Amino acid sequence: MSELLWFFGVAACVKLLLIPSYHSTDFEVHRHWLALTHSLPLSKWYSDETSPWTLDYPPFFAYFERVLSIFANLIDTQIVHLQEGLNYSSDTVVLFQRITVILSDLCLLYGVYRLTKDLDSRRRISIWVLIIWSPMLVIVDHMHFQYNGFLLGLLLMSLSYLEEGRDLMGGFVFAVLLCFKHLFAVAAPVYFVYLLRHYCWGGFVRGFRRLSVLGAVVVAVFAAAYAPFVYHGQIQQVLHRMFPFGRGLCHAYWAPNFWTFYIILDKGLAFFLKKLGFAIQIPAASFTGGLVGDSSPFAILPQITPLTTFTMVLLALSPCLIKAWRDPRPGMITRWVAYAYTCGFLFGWHVHEKASLHFVIPLATVAVQNLDNARHYFLLSIVSCYSLFPLLFEAQEYPIKVLLLLLHSIIMWLAFSAQFTKEETAPIKKKVDQLEKRSSNATAKRGEGFVIGGVEKSYLVGLLAVEIWGQLLHPLLFGDKLSFVPLMLISIYSGLGIMYSWIWQLRWIIRSPNI
């Protein structure tokens, strides 16, 4: 534990140093929520419209903000003032909010501790490095400003309980997590099937008793969260705020997912058909604007509704659900949950690029299991971290994000090399082997050690090219014109990597033998 605290301490020092860095409007969002929960009675939390940043997280998060606001009030009363606090950005409020994020990461620390306490030291350190020093968390939480570390800590805790076989606790923590942030609900089908089969199955009486215990626990958690709002007759309003389907299919900056390719395909088709002489009406609504009205934004391809995305997520999930039903194994649960979040990320409605954290962080524990997984994770974590780059667009933070990613890649490389040169390497897929042989690398020929294949290598080099294009060549060649192209390129290129990761995970899940 003290070693783990050392890793945490080093990370905390860097996070402290990053306090004056750029923060997005999410900072003001959370500041406003502090003021909102502090100065209004509970019945008005979800109906207040003083600021455009209305409360749209589930009640537990609102309670969390309420607790923080007590301390905020002690430090500086202006932070929690509903009107005077608007866009308040003095040093005290920045310091206070940043430090709450750093401290709330203790939850992540505990989650990692629980998840790794039975592993051997080399694997354990690898996981710590991958999660505690994750550049994605630093970028999203400590610069852009959010509380993901804390929420992911809850997820890891839940997974650790499930892996230990303490299903009830796992389900309980997951229910709590859902009441903090409902975006985590994508994995709920996996949890449902797994808990039903692993915890409740076996004998009618025993099964029924366990099912009712589990149900009672979940209902109790949800009651604790939502009952006060039901009592005040606010539940409709709460749900309305939490599920704003009025937003478009894609966020202002396209998350690197399936829909990016869909839009590009549509634009490309429209362009070519128009050249060929067809009368195509190109809709006025722009995807880069973020908000899309009722009219279909697509010229050729059918419109996508929330229901379509929902069905696609479920469809993509189904192989995993079938596996979980047939053979509910605790050792596979992390992989399944991560896969569920990957599906949600790829096919979901209005997905943020930050949501890639939901599967990259849990997959770190899978990565250390064998060489093949490590190779996949190496690629995935670099790509998904890179896809977060547009979050920090100011010149001051540019070296920081680049260095964070570089440091992460180097450490990851060193950790995996150290781990896999000493161990017996797992059987490597033939295809990868051939690729390595072709590159006639001395270490690759031996077939051991951490080496990535040629395709992966060239993909990562391509990433560098995309970055150089966006930062250097595009402004030189086009100036300010077509300024959306570099961002689009990042989305598309990282989208390829994430699609690859999705297929890789899916194949691994399907191929895993039933016992």
Added chain:
Amino acid sequence: MEKKRGRKVMEDKEEVAHKGIAASFLCIAVFAFLVRVAVSLHPYSGAGNPPKYGDFEAQRHWMEITLNLPPKEWYSNSTSNDLSYWGLDYPPLTAYQSYVHGLLLRFFHPEAVSLFASRGHESYLGKLLMRWTVLSSDALVFFPAVLYFIAVYYAGHSNGRKTDIAWHIAIMLLNPCLVLIDHGHFQYNCISLGLTVAAVAAVLSEKELLACFLFCLGLNHKQMTAYFAPAFFSHLLGKCLRRQNPLLEVSKLGLVVLGTFALVWWPYLHSMEAFLRVLARLAPFERGIFEDYVANFWCTTSVLIKWKKMFATESLKLFSLGATISSCLPSMVQQIWAPSSQGFLYGLLNSAFSFYMFSFQVHEKSILLPLLPATLLALEEPFLLKWITLNALFSMFPLLCRDKLVLPYIALSALFILICHHVPDRRQDRKETRSFNSFMTTFLVFCSVVLHGVYLTMDPPSRYPFLFEAVIMLLCFSQFMFLAFYSNAKQWMLLKHTILMDKEKKLL
């Protein structure tokens, strides 16, 4: 056959060790650079504080001057160069460096360096570009110098453990004082100190001429590098005296020194007057024997003896010269008598300490100079390193408070303590004194933590507005004195050790 295989194994091992050093250096260097960039987000000295601003404005002003005026006018007072407003008072190499950086600034942001109009210039881009000039200097000078030193220092001991080496690299690259002063407060110490480290590495690898060249460059970047001059001089002299033809060796070194100086001072060598004018700028005796509250001998004793009032500057100059020379004499004698690599490193520490304690016009930041050899000796003297770093940090606390750098101060101190926590402690012979030691250190650490808190939260009594600074200074001074005595004693003990070794060899 056996031998061949053995050699092969050795080579393999060496290769692995080298690969290990390179990998860990790369990793730590990227992390250290990240820390530097993060520190550079914080305010610089004198930010938003007209009319004089601070060191940041000084450096920017030098860029403005060197960029817009011919070299001959850089050091002379004129209508276009008002020396009373941050006049250039560092040697010519600093001026050239300012010129190069000025070019960079002019390319991206011409307003930041335009003559007259840019005074007190402060902008987002201006700050960023200035910060990047320090960052790039650090990456181009200090980092390679550290790599060079580590490669040379551990080339001899093939049994050096990988974690030891990594730890040593981390200590050198993440020295909190240097990072805070260069990337927080804003200075270019990384260049002169980097050149010094490279010179030390060159001495250790027996490349004396290169060492002289590098050290002279360092000296010409910041005159404070002269704190190390006695150690370099005595060690190189001692070495030369042991060679076949001492006079030739010494004159070779002398020629290199003179040549380097001539090269750097070229624009000012055409007349005696120009030369003296620059020299006068470099030695600002009118600024008094000490500044602010520096934890050295003159400042601390001035609580009791009012040096500045009792004596004229002329006699104070003599006093300080005498005290400095006599205090670094023992260490010099040791090195001339028996030059050794280890003794040289201690000598660097001792001469820097004596300059810090007794020389003229010392300020808080000068503690960086004794700190540097302490980091070079980190693996031999982990306790010394820890203690001197913590005290040096503390002695600069009032300065950093004024610069609004308390947050990075806390973060970097914590980081340093965390790294020290992993100290590879290989000594067993200190057990007897440990209980006493640990009691004293705990007590002193407790005192300094309390003082930090008091300094931050309480107002001093109106009769003694600088009471807290004085207390901090006293505490740090006592520790520095103790450490200086200790390291002098250590250097002389090396001699005893070598004599014993020699005797044993003879007996065998």
